[in-house]
Amino acid sequence: MAQAVRVGQRLAQDVPVPEAVQAPNIDILAVDEALAQLANKYPDKAELVKLRYFAGLTLSEAATVLGISRSPARQQEHIAAQGGEYCT
Helix, strand or coil, X not given: CEEEEEECCEEEEEXXXXXXXXXXXXXXXXXXXXXXXXXXXXXXXXXXXXXXXXXXXXXXXXXXXXXXXXXXXXXXXXXXXXXXXXXX
């Protein structure tokens, strides 16, 4: 797969992109639907997922944005990973 890459003010075209850095085959619609379902039931947890995985924030950064400490953010992230249901 070739991709144009901007280098300074120059544009290098047809630079091969290694397979390791190419996006995996992900069903974007399924991800969007799952996130929408989570947001309907747990909007705070869905916001944390968006900040962590789409905005690229660390757990500490996302907690700061949400106005919570790191520990509750970690717990919310764990709950979100379980589909919104708390598992002990």
